[in-house]
Amino acid sequence: MTGWVEAIIKIIEWPPLWQLVVLGLIAPLAVVIYILWFERKTAARVQRRIGPYHVSPRIAGGLQLLADLIRYSFQEVIIPKTVDKAAFISAPLIALILSILPVVAIPFTDVPKWFPLPMDYSLILALALVTLSPLFIIVAGWASNNKFAIIGGMREAYLIVSYEIIAILSFLAATAMTGTYNLVDIVHAQTGWKWFIVLNPLAFFTAFVGVLLSTSGFPFEIAESEHEVVAGAFTEYSGLMYGINMGAAYLKRMIYSLLLTVVFLGGWYPLKPGEGFIWGYLAPSIVIFIKATILMMIFSFFRAVYGRYRLDQAIEIAWKILFPLTVIAFGLGLLEAYYGII
C-alpha cells in the first residue's frame, strides 16, 4: 500500500509534471479564478455595488466563477458555416497552450534536481515562448470571417509590434545588469533585498506597462473592446471556446507576472530553498505565486479606475514614451553592472 503512495508522490514530484501541470496549469488557473473574483469584487466595491453574491453568499460569492466556468463548459459551441474550421478551432487552443508553455522556463527553485529544463538560457526562452501566443489570436480573428473579428485581430497585430520590443527589452535589462540569461542566477543576484525593482525601477515600470499592453489590461483593453469591436477576434466564439480565449489572456498575464516576480521581485526570496520537496520546491513556488498574485491584483484594480486608450494613442505611448524609457532602463542596467552595484 505504501508503495503506491510513494509512487504517486514520485510522479507528482517529477519536475516536468509538477512544473507543467501543477505550476503551469492548475495553480495559475486557481489564481486566475481568484483574480477574476477579486477583480469583480474590487470593482464592485469602488462602484458601490455588492458584486458576485448569489452563488455562495457565505464566502462572498467566491464560487461564482466556478459556476460561470461550469456554465461555459455546457454551453453549445457554435461554429458558424462561414469560418475556416480548422483554424477557427485550433487557434484558441494553440494560443492557450502557448500562453502557459513559458512556465517550463521559469525556475521555482535553485536546486538543479527540480529544473524541468536546463536553465542556462531560460530568460530568453521564456520571452520567446510568451510572444508566440498573440499570433494565434490574429489567426482566430482572420479565421472567423467576421468584420469585427478581423478588426480586433488587426488591433492585436498593431499592439504586438508596439509592446513586444518593450516587454522583451525591459526584461533583458536584468541580463544587462547580471550578464546572464539564467533566471536562477538572476534571482541569486537579488539576494539581500537587492531586488531589481529597487535597483532598476524604470525597467520594472516599462515591463509592467508592457504586460498591461500585451494582455489587454486596462487602460489598454483595446483589441477586444466591447463597444467598438464586440469581442474583437473572439466575436464568433461561443461557449467553452470563448471561455478559453478569455482565460488565455489571463493565464498569459499570470505567466508574465511570474516572470516579473522572478526577474524583478526577487523570486523566492526572502525564502531560501532548502532540502527535500517541501522546502526545496513547494515553498519557493508558493512564495513566487503569492508575489505574482499581488501583481495580478494590482493589474486588475486598474479596471475600476481607467477607461481605455485609443489604439493610436496606445501605440504612440508605446513608441514615443515607453520605448525610450526602456532603452534608458537598459542603459541604467549596464551602468549599474559597470560600477559593480549588483
Added chain:
Amino acid sequence: MSGIVRGTVGFNDLKLPGAWTRKIGKDLYEVFIGPQHPGSGHMRIIIRVDGDIIVEAEPDMGYVHRTMEKLSEVRTWIKSIPLFERMAIHDACNVTLPYVRAVEKLLGIEAPERAKYLRVLLCEINRIAAFLYGFGIFGVFLGHSTMYMWPFGDREVWVELAEWLTGARLTHTYPVFGGVRRDVPAGFTDALRKAIRYMRRRLEDYRKIFVDNPVIRSRLEGVGYIPRNLAIELGITGPNLRASGVKYDVRMNHPYEVYDQLDFEIPVFQEGDAYARVLQRVEEIKQSLRILEQVADWLDKHERSPILHDRFWKTAPPLYKKVFQEQGRAKLMAVYAILKVPKGKAYERGETARGEISYYVESDGKNTPYRVRIHSASARNALVYKYILPGHRVMDLPAIYGSIDYFPPEADR
C-alpha cells in the same frame, strides 16, 4: 438559397427579392455598427473605413419608431401625455410639458403659479436624472465601468424623489392641462435639499475619477469637434449646441413656466469637442441644482393652494378638495376624459435634457387631436454623426456617440 450563405462568394450574385448590392469605394471596408451592437443603441451607423479611419458615416435611424404622432390622433387629449412620455421615459416631464402647454394655449388657460413651480421642479429633477443616465452610458462606452455604475446609482436619488412627488419612477404623467397632478408631500423640500448637497459632493467625485482622468481626457479632447457654424447649420440643439459656443437655451431665450423668475445661468463652452460636451453637462447639472434650490425655497414659503386651473378645479367634488388639502393629492376630474379642445393651431417648445423639443398641435374641435407634430432633440442631433465622424478613427465612434447623448427612442418617436 441553395446553400449559399451570406458573406460567401456567390451570395451577391443571387437576385433575391430585397437582396441588393451596391458598390463602395476601392479599399474601403464597410462596417455596420448596430442595431444589435453593444456600442450602439437602437440605431445603426453604417461606417466605411479606410484602414482605421472612418471615411463615410451614415446614421440610420428609425428602429424604434412607434408611430406616436399617428397614435395620438386616435386618443383623447389626456391620453396622449402618457404616450409621448415613452419617447424619453427618464425625461418624461420635459418631453411632455410643451404638449401640455400647447393644449393649454388652445384651451386659453394657464396653470396656477404653484403648479408652474411644481412643473419646473420635476423638469429639473428629470433633467439631472437624464444627464446622469447619459453620463453612465458615456462612461461605459469609454470602458470606464466606474463611471457607468456611479451615475446610474446616483440617478436613483432623483428617480426616488420623482417617485415620491408623482407616484411613478419614470413615466410620471405629472403635468396635465391646467396644472399638475399632485402637490409636494410633507418633508419633500428637506429631502430635496439633502439630494442637492449629495449631488454637489458627487460631482466632485466624478471630476476626480472621470472628468480629470488623464485617459479620458486624452480620449475626448479634440475629438468630435463640431464647429460653431456647422452646429447652427445642422440645427443641433441642447448641450451639444451650447458646447459649440452658441448661447441658446429655450429656458432663457423663450422662457416658459417660471424660468424667467429664477436665477440661473446658461453655461457655454467654446471648444465644441467631446470633452467640452462633458464639461457642459456637468455645468448644466450644477445650474439645475441651483434652480431646484430656489424652487425648494419658494415652495417652503408658500402655502398649499390649488394646483389646477379653475376651469378644472371647480368641477372637483368636495371630497377631492378635502383630500387635496390633507394629502396634496388631486384626483383627475371626469372632465378630462371628455375634454374637447377648441379649433385652432398651437406651437410650443421646451428644453429637454437633450435639447429643444417642439410640438405643433392642431385641433378640429373634437376630443382627439387632429394632428400632433413632434420635433425632438435627438432627431436633430443624430444628423451630426454624418458630418463629424469622417476623419476620426473607429475607436472614436463610441466617444463621439456617447458625447452627443443621442437617445434613439426619442428621435424615432
